[in-house]
Amino acid sequence: MEVSAWSGAASAIPGGWSSALVLVAVAVATALLWRCDFFGDAWRFFVLFKVPHPPEESFLLGSAWTLIRKDHHRAFNKWGCRLGPIYAVRVLCWHLVVVVDAVLADAILGSQEGLSKAMEPDLSDALLSHGHRTMFSSDTNSPYWRLIRKGTAPAFISANIKNGFPDVIKILTKVIANMSKLQPGTELDMNNVTLRISLDVTGLVGFAKDFQTCDTFMDAGTDELFEIIKLTFRELYSRTSNPARKFWIYSLWSPERRRVERLFKQFRLRMSQLLQEVKARGEPAAEDVSIAAHLLRLRDPATGQPLPDNLLAGEFGMYFSAGLETSGNAISWTLYLISQHPEVDAKLAAELDEAGLLVTPQRPAPRAMDYADLARLTYLGWVCKEAMRVRPVAATGVTRYTKRAMKLGGCYLPAGTMIAVPFYAVHHNPNNWEDPDAFIPERWSEPGAELVSTMHGPSASPETQPSAHPEGEQKIKRFLAFSMGPRQCIGRALARIIHDASVAQLVSHFRFQLAERMGGPEGVDSHEINRLTMQPGQGMWMSFQSRAQPMEPIKPVQASEVQAFSLQAHAGLQSTG
C-alpha cells in the first residue's frame, strides 16, 4: 500500500524516480547542513567579516597559527592596541570576536541573559565527570549551576574562609622550614613549590585533607595527585590547541589514547576516594564551613536527597583543578616580579618589618602571621594585585556565545557568535591602564583603582564610555584577573589568602633572585607558556637568601657553585640539609 503510494508520487514528478531521489538527497543534505548550523555559520561569516580583522591573517587559515601559539595572549594584546576595542579573528571560516575594552568586557561578562558560557564544556567534563556537567561546564541559567554555585558560595565568604587561615600558615611554615634546610646558593624551582603550596592548601582548607606534597618538594610517593593533575592539564591544553586531537590521534587502538584515558581515570578515582574519605567522617558538623561540607549538605530540590556520588566527585575534582594551577602560578609570577624590582622588595620588607613579621638578624623568629595582617599589610595588597594585573594567569580570559543577535561597540553580532575577553589584553591595553606594561604597585594606592571611573590618560571611544552601562560607571572593572559577573571566580577569597599569605611569608623569610639559567627577564618571557593558565614554561628557578643573615647586595651565583634542586635530581632534603 505504502509502496504504491510512493511509486505514484514518484511517477507524478517529472523525471520519475531519479528526480525523487535527488529531492530526497537535497532534503537530507539540507537537514544535515541545518543540524551542523551551516546556514548560521555562513550568515555569521558574512556579517562578522565587516568587523576589523588583523591584516596579516592568511587567506585560508586566518589567524589559526597565531591562536595555537603558546603566547597567543600577547597577540590578542597587539591586535587590540592596533585594531581598537573590538575586533575579530578568523580560523578557517569561523570568526571569534575579541573584546579588549573594559566597558565592553563588562557588558559581556556582567550579563546573564543573552550570553552563555562557551568554554568547550566537553573538554573539562572529559576529565572531571565523564559524561555529566559540573558547575564549571553548566550553563549560567541552569538549575544545576545555581544549586552548586549558591550552595558552595558560603564556603568562601570572609567570615568562613578565615577559619582556614591557620591551615595556610601550617603549610607555609613547613615549606619555609624545608627551604631553610637547603644550602646557601641552592637553586629551587619556585613554580614547583608554589603549585605544591596551592594543592596542599586547597586540600586542607577545602576538604580537611593534607596531601603532604610540600613535605619534600620531590617525588616521594605522597604527591601522586600532584603529578596526575599536572599531566591531565597538559592533555586538556593539547586538546584546546588541537581540537582534532581527540578524533585523530586518539583512534581506539592508539597507546596514547589508552595512556590518557588511564590518567583521566586515575584523577577521577582519586576524587572518588577523597569523597569516600570525607563521607566516612560522618555528617559535617554545623561549624564545618569547608567546600566539602557545603557540597555534602546539598540536596537535590526534586527529591530532597543528597547529590549522588558521581556528581559530588565531579565537583570535588572541579574545585581542585580550578584552584591548583591558577593560584600556584600566580604566586610564582609575583615572586618573579618582586625579584626584578629590588625597590618593591625593599618596601615590602619594610612593611613586614614594621608589622613584626620580617625575619632579621636581630629577630630570627618573628611572630606568626594572622588573618587580620592581610588587611593591615596595605603595600602587600598593592604588590599582589599589581602582579595579577601584569601577569594574569587566566591570560586567555573567557569566552561566551551570543544566544541572540546583539550590538556591541557599534558591531552587529548575530546569534551564535563566539566572543572572547582576553584578560591579558584588557590589562595591557593603554585605553584601560596608564603605562600598562609597567609593574607599579603604587597605582593601587588610589581608592577604587580597579574601576574604569578612576582611569586617567587615554580613554576608550565615546561609544564605550562608562555612562553606556546601565549600572553606572562605578561598577565597571578594568581589573579582571578573576573575571567578573555571575561566573566570576567563586574561589577568589581563598585564592587571595593562598597568594597573599604565601608572598608575605616567603618574602618575610627570604630575598629571591632569578637563577642565571632562566636567562634574565628575556628568557622568562620567551619561555612563558599559556597552557590553560599562563605559566613559566621551564619552571621558575630562583636562589634565595635568608633574611636572618645580614643582607648583602645580591650577586649572581656561579654555575659551579649552584646546587640544583629538582624533582628529577633525587637529592632529598636530608642529603642537602
Ligand code: HEM
Ligand atoms: C589566582 C588564583 C585564581 C584565579 C586567577 C582564578 C580565575 C578564575 C577565572 C578567570 C574564572 C572564570 C570565570 C568566568 O568564566 O567568567 C574562574 C572560575 C572558577 N574558579 Fe577560579 N581562579 C583562581 C583560584 C581559584 C581557587 C583557589 C578556587 C577554589 C578552590 C577557584 C574556583 C573556581 C571555580 C569553581 C570556578 C568556576 C565558577 C563558575 O563556573 O561559576 N578558583 N576562576
